[in-house]
Amino acid sequence: MSMVHAASDDGKTYRMEGFWDPRRIHPLRSMILFALGTIIGIAIAGYGLFTAEGTVTHRVPPENLALVNNRPILRTDFIAQTETEFGMPFGETSREQRLKVLDEMIREELFVQRGLELDFPGTDPDTRTALVAAVLQQVVAEVTTRTPSEDELRKFFAANEAAYASEGTMVLRNFLVSAGKGPAATELAQRALAALRAGATPEELRSMGVEEVVPEHASPEQFYFAEKVHIGATLFDRAVTMDSGEVGEPIALPDGLHILQMVKNTHPTPSSFERARSQVLSNFVTEARKRVEDADLRYLRGKADILIAEDYAADYEATEADKP
């Protein structure tokens, strides 16, 4: 084997003997390998950093149909999109139709990625609105999909039992002694009251000059909330306490004296847990979602650096302090 020498700038000579022998330690070989590794590493990193192609994998996992800059297009989404677009089961669509959908999905993915590069979420109002909605959905997804235990639901039901009563209904007659009758109105109202308590019919009261107020297009039996809209809060508050068959004392309102006759008052009846369960579950989830949303917002605020202009800072901080 011939002797090889390498000359350095300072005139020193390094012996190349043993450079190719892996059993021997050779400083020059170590340096060269180190430099080579560094150059290759930087080249790979640079290729990956500055071109999306540098980071792709060449194998598409079975659950995906394509990878666009490493972003997957799921087969399930592709199938749903194809069925929606052509209005037929996936199995009945042609190869051409499927390829068309695939091309559209790749096109969409490319534009979405370009949109992110152009920072549309930072500037475009529609994108921002959609983003807020999507983040909120994501935040509450876990509580929305979690199935609470029966014990949790029963506790929630027990804490809010009144909310699960059936809606009360009433059949109510509302007679009006018009304010236009002047001082005689009070006396007329007393006579009408006595007549009603004696079993007079609405026709008999009409003959006395007392009209029944009948809401347009309304059936006699009404849910509480609807009757409240029809007769107003003042009359309703009195009516809801009346028993079936009871005739109440005249109530003075700006339009005259009202006499209420409760034909039938069906009070709300508490539901059993079993009967109200679906509503309990719905309310439980709604409340949990609200709690999670609030907690998430508090967390985001807590870690954010929010700087408010001087002319708004004090007022804004005051409103923030009021929040739970």
Added chain:
Amino acid sequence: MVHGPGPFLRWKMCIAAACAALLLAGAGFYWLSHSARLAALMRADPDTVPGDADLAAFAIAYARPVYEQHCASCHGAALQGDRTRGIPALVAHQWLYGGGRVAEIERTILYGIRAGNTKTRHLADMPGFARAVPYPGYALDPLEPGDIRDVVEYLINAAGKPAEADAAERGAQIFARKGQCFDCHERDARGDDAIGAPSLVGSEWLYGTGTRQDLYDSIAGGRQGSCPAWSGTLSPVTIRALAVLVYAASHEAR
């Protein structure tokens, strides 16, 4: 003085090594074969999987423990559902969403029903007509108690059971006009599986057993059932296998 292993011990070591190699090869082969079948299940058109007996059997066996772990607590060990909680039987003949194809079942498992994601099935809710605001976000007037009872009679009559004729006639009008029930449940009350509106004239009920009280409760209080989205929790191939399991169970029941 040190002795090496005797000839007998050497033989035993050789046999043990061969057994280990065989075992490893077997495990490797099983893993490769299992992976290949999972990939085949995922790459197949979902609706064709039940037609491939081997692949369907593989999917069902693969999905069974997952079903027991994640789904049985609501849908029941025998996929029978729970009518008291509005949880549909997966062996029923009627489907809330779609016609029960594997691809449709898979989509429901992936993204859930009212599960709070953008792809979830949630196009409509059943309003509660005995509320001041039956359906937030859509202008809909409440019904009166008598209206609800009339609609109940209409539905009882439509299901072929004895009902009060006058009330049923009035109920039909309310169904088609004031209540706007037809908008989701269609004019013939047979439902719309595109939006998850169930048929109201079939023999299968999601809530209760179709009694007057059950119907009244649903109309008065509204219904909004939900199903979790399993995308992200279970792998796509596991969800595909579950869809095949549910499809198979629903067809066995026929």
